[in-house]
Amino acid sequence: MGEKQDLKSLPRKELIKWFEQHNFTGFRAKQVFNWLFKNGVDHFAEMTNLPAGLRDKIAEKAFIYRLSCQESSKATDGTIKYLWLLSDHELIESVYLPGEQGRNTVCISSQVGCMLNCRFCATGSGGLVRNLTSGEIVDQVLKMQAEISQEGFGEPRISNVVLMGMGEPLANLEHVLAAVEIINDRAGLNIGMRKITISTSGLVPGIRTLAERDLQLVLAISLNAPNNQLRSYLMPINQKYPLEELLAASRYYIKKTGRRITFEYVLIKDVNESVQLARATASLLQGILCNVNLIPLNSVNDFKLKKPDRKRINRFKEILEEQGIETTIRQERGSKIEAACGQLRRLKQ
Numbered sequence: 272m273g274e275k276q277d278l279k280s281l282p283r284k285e286l287i288k289w290f291e292q293h294n295f296t297g298f299r300a301k302q303v304f305n306w307l308f309k310n311g312v313d314h315f316a317e318m319t320n321l322p323a324g325l326r327d328k329i330a331e332k333a334f335i336y337r338l339s340c341q342e343s344s345k346a347t348d349g350t351i352k353y354l355w356l357l358s359d360h361e362l363i364e365s366v367y368l369p370g371e372q373g374r375n376t377v378c379i380s381s382q383v384g385c386m387l388n389c390r391f392c393a394t395g396s397g398g399l400v401r402n403l404t405s406g407e408i409v410d411q412v413l414k415m416q417a418e419i420s421q422e423g424f425g426e427p428r429i430s431n432v433v434l435m436g437m438g439e440p441l442a443n444l445e446h447v448l449a450a451v452e453i454i455n456d457r458a459g460l461n462i463g464m465r466k467i468t469i470s471t472s473g474l475v476p477g478i479r480t481l482a483e484r485d486l487q488l489v490l491a492i493s494l495n496a497p498n499n500q501l502r503s504y505l506m507p508i509n510q511k512y513p514l515e516e517l518l519a520a521s522r523y524y525i526k527k528t529g530r531r532i533t534f535e536y537v538l539i540k541d542v543n544e545s546v547q548l549a550r551a552t553a554s555l556l557q558g559i560l561c562n563v564n565l566i567p568l569n570s571v572n573d574f575k576l577k578k579p580d581r582k583r584i585n586r587f588k589e590i591l592e593e594q595g596i597e598t599t600i601r602q603e604r605g606s607k608i609e610a611a612c613g614q615l616r617r618l619k620q
């Protein structure tokens with residue numbers, strides 16, 4: 272018999288295939304898909320256009336995964352941080368960031384923990400526990416959509432999804448891509464590919480795979496330093512995939528997809544924010560179709576690292592812009608509620 276299938280983990284085509292393999296019809300699969308991802312329904316009993324007998328038969332072979340909310344906290348700027356309990360009692364985090372003109376972003380996790388151990392990151396310090404399933408990835412969006420909806424599963428709508436929560440998305444690529452397919456599906460959450468961002472620490476094979484798939488999503492690469500010595504100090508993964516290989520993969524990605532890359536740069540006081548390093552970053556990225564997103568460090572309590580003063584952050588930006596590189600500074604939001612990469616879960620351990 273094997274284990275029951277989680278229906279929330281299956282993109283529409285796979286769901287149809289699964290239904291047909293189990294002697295249900297594709298038509299019923301489409302109805303179920305609609306209930307799950309357009310209406311946020313979590314129980315077969317709520318799927319009222321399916322005959323009760325059929326619902327029971329499906330439930331013998333399948334289940335609907337659901338996260339449960341362990342805790343949520345809302346900051347004064349409207350940011351809401353969620354801590355979700357998984358069925359094996361692990362915890363993951365997501366953040367809802369309401370914006371202007373209907374731009375409502377959710378930041379979601381792709382793994383429990385992370386194996387890459389970046390020096391400044393709260394998630395990495397505890398190691399990797401496991402990959403999330405596609406259902407666990409998608410359900411973060413579904414649960415937040417349900418939580419923020421004034422009534423039912425409606426307005427305000429989540430418009431943007433960023434995979435910048437806990438974990439390294441490209442280390443769990445197949446589950447992440449299945450989740451992205453569901454999130455993007457018109458019959459599902461219907462969030463445009465260009466509104467979905469995958470952030471990676473720079474796993475070169477994953478970047479090349481993404482290039483081959485030629486999706487229109489936004490690829491963000493965490494750069495954090497313009498030379499191998501400093502980058503390896505901050506991000507040990509750089510020893511495996513040094514800057515030369517990372518930039519070659521980036522160029523390949525741009526050539527294949529025609530899409531620009533966002534390079535993220537976490538600014539850490541006295542570590543990677545000098546004028547020389549700003550200049551070196553500008554020359555490293557010269558000629559690459561990209562923009563830079565500067566992220567002032569969100570200090571993790573017991574690490575000694577701090578964010579630079581505003582003046583120095585602005586200076587770093589100006590130097591990049593003088594060299595023609597479009598640069599933004601990420602707004603710091605929700606830091607009072609520990610709404611940064613792995614911080615809330617860490618407080619619970």
Ligand code: SAH
Nearest residue numbers: 392435438439470471472493535568569612
């Ligand atoms: N593993 C992926 C995605 C999750 S981290 C990656 O590393 O890109 C998402 C972003 O948060 C990365 O750009 C990372 O550099 C940044 N980040 C991690 N810890 C941070 C902290 N304490 N303060 C600010 N940004 C942080």
Ligand code: SF4
Nearest residue numbers: 385388389392395472
């Ligand atoms: Fe992992 Fe990203 Fe944190 Fe590095 S910054 S430890 S890759 S989650």
